[in-house]
Amino acid sequence: MPGPLIESLARQGITRRTFLKYCATLASMMALPPSAGRAMAEAMAAARRPSVIWLPFQECTGCTESITRSHSPTIEGMIFDMISLDYQETLMAAAGHQAEAARLDAMQDNAGKYLLIVDGSVPLGLDGAYSCIGGRSNVEMLKEAAQGAAAIVAVGTCAAFGGIPKANPNPTGAVPVSDIVKDRPIVNIPGCPPIPVVMTGVLAHYLTFGSLPELDDKGRPKAFFGETIHDRCYRRPFYDRGKFAKTFDDEGARNGWCLFELGCKGPVTHNACATAKWNGGTSWPVESGHGCLGCSEPDFWDAGGFYKALSVPADPLRIAGVAAAAGAAVGVGLSFANRAKKGAAKKAHQPVTLADLEKS
Amino acid sequence: MSLDAIPIHVVNPTPGESALTGNAPPLLRELAEQVRRLLETGEPSAIDLSALPLTPADLDWLRDRLGSGEIAVTLQANGESTLNETACPGVWWVTHHNEQGAVTSQFIEVAFVPELVKAHPQDVAIGLEQLELSLSGL
Ligand code: SF4
Ligand code: SF4
Numbered sequence: 001m002p003g004p005l006i007e008s009l010a011r012q013g014i015t016r017r018t019f020l021k022y023c024a025t026l027a028s029m030m031a032l033p034p035s036a037g038r039a040m041a042e043a044m045a046a047a048r049r050p051s052v053i054w055l056p057f058q059e060c061t062g063c064t065e066s067i068t069r070s071h072s073p074t075i076e077g078m079i080f081d082m083i084s085l086d087y088q089e090t091l092m093a094a095a096g097h098q099a100e101a102a103r104l105d106a107m108q109d110n111a112g113k114y115l116l117i118v119d120g121s122v123p124l125g126l127d128g129a130y131s132c133i134g135g136r137s138n139v140e141m142l143k144e145a146a147q148g149a150a151a152i153v154a155v156g157t158c159a160a161f162g163g164i165p166k167a168n169p170n171p172t173g174a175v176p177v178s179d180i181v182k183d184r185p186i187v188n189i190p191g192c193p194p195i196p197v198v199m200t201g202v203l204a205h206y207l208t209f210g211s212l213p214e215l216d217d218k219g220r221p222k223a224f225f226g227e228t229i230h231d232r233c234y235r236r237p238f239y240d241r242g243k244f245a246k247t248f249d250d251e252g253a254r255n256g257w258c259l260f261e262l263g264c265k266g267p268v269t270h271n272a273c274a275t276a277k278w279n280g281g282t283s284w285p286v287e288s289g290h291g292c293l294g295c296s297e298p299d300f301w302d303a304g305g306f307y308k309a310l311s312v313p314a315d316p317l318r319i320a321g322v323a324a325a326a327g328a329a330v331g332v333g334l335s336f337a338n339r340a341k342k343g344a345a346k347k348a349h350q351p352v353t354l355a356d357l358e359k360s
Numbered sequence: 361m362s363l364d365a366i367p368i369h370v371v372n373p374t375p376g377e378s379a380l381t382g383n384a385p386p387l388l389r390e391l392a393e394q395v396r397r398l399l400e401t402g403e404p405s406a407i408d409l410s411a412l413p414l415t416p417a418d419l420d421w422l423r424d425r426l427g428s429g430e431i432a433v434t435l436q437a438n439g440e441s442t443l444n445e446t447a448c449p450g451v452w453w454v455t456h457h458n459e460q461g462a463v464t465s466q467f468i469e470v471a472f473v474p475e476l477v478k479a480h481p482q483d484v485a486i487g488l489e490q491l492e493l494s495l496s497g498l
Binding site: 034 | 435469482
């Protein structure tokens with residue numbers, strides 16, 4: 001339904017103060033000055049909702065889950081009030097030909113103006129036959145939808161960098177959106193899954209300023225991906241003092257020391273977990289005792305083992321190089337060796353230890 | 361199974377561990393400047409406390425310096441928010457919580473009345489309509 005946002009919010013019992021409070025927090029998370037919160041609230045309250053088409057490709061629906069099932073449905077649900085979501089397979093009531101018709105209508109009515117959200121990677125193998133919707137390949141649909149889009153938001157590591165479908169040996173020939181579309185502005189919101197507030201933040205920025213936020217060299221919004229997990233990690237004082245947990249249940253682990261030696265990829269991972277946290281600000285992976293996997297970086301799946309300590313600490317752009325080398329040279333051999341070891345351990349009813357997995 | 365059966369013991373940080381960083385005193389100076397600006401031009405301002413590297417000890421120190429004033433406002437909007445005037449009139453300590461009670465953002469606001477407390481004219485107009493509706497039924 002058209003009309004200013006604040007009216008449709010009011011119809012759902014969301015008060016102006018709730019909205020103001022939400023914008024203040026959002027501005028704070030985006031590292032905008034406090035006065036921006038009010039400017040955002042004013043601009044967004046009056047904004048007309050842009051048409052959004054959301055295409056799911058080779059994905060697990062985890063990104064949609066992350067966003068729609070976040071802690072505070074009324075607030076994160078606001079994004080669905082800020083936009084007119086004209087096509088989203090998982091959420092829409094229509095199915096089959098009706099759904100496809102809705103997509104084509106929206107694309108025609110809002111040509112050149114709609115926002116295209118993509119989750120999932122695009123398989124190019126076998127002419128794209130690995131993933132089709134209504135008999136049409138993902139790559140074909142992406143090219144068609146990109147033509148009329150004002151901008152594209154690649155949600156999740158799969159759409160942004162290829163993600164797990166692209167993991168070595170990449171059987172479907174999966175590529176990220178940016179490999180296919182070259183002539184439209186693209187924002188990457190990686191994460192496996194991405195943090196809901198990052199998604200909302202980008203939409204809010206688009207609605208408020210009519211433009212996409214400032215991006216880093218990997219196409220990610222700087223406001224959320226400007227710093228590494230390590231920069232903002234509350235275990236950082238232990239790293240700086242050289243106090244590391246060596247196993248998951250030793251004295252150091254109990255004392256909350258740094259997880260670097262247990263394979264934490266925080267020093268090379270740009271994401272907002274350490275500040276935005278997960279599950280409504282309850283906690284985040286490092287806080288619950290596990291190192292960062294590096295899920296918002298390209299090829300994190302092939303970066304040499306989740307429990308293997310980084311060889312060179314705190315050099316931000318390192319991970320891509322490490323990943324490429326491991327993938328090409330030892331990646332495949334390593335994974336087979338580990339599988340054999342796991343099988344042997346199972347037979348002997350022995351638990352697999354970290355050391356088993358990391359010895360190659 | 362009782363929780364004691366899980367062989368994990370919580371170790372609390374040793375006192376003195378989360379010490380002062382020295383980042384708080386410059387904030388007080390900035391605040392003084394902002395209060396002066398409020399007096400001279402009427403322009404409100406705010407400091408975003410989550411944007412700064414402050415330890416819990418720093419925040420306690422700041423709160424201590426600012427003290428508490430006469431007014432404490434509680435707002436129920438998708439979780440509780442508190443807007444408390446400090447001992448320095450015009451300086452408000454604002455904390456937003458989500459529905460789970462976690463702090464989502466924290467500000468020091470410098471204003472005669474924080475924006476969130478004021479009623480918006482559009483909302484007042486809606487209120488008036490409702491009043492008139494109930495009057496018409498009398
Ligand atoms: S290595 Fe990981 S656990 Fe250690 S300080 Fe960095 S991000 Fe935190
Ligand atoms: S801690 Fe690291 S791996 Fe885990 S969700 Fe955050 S960025 Fe991804």
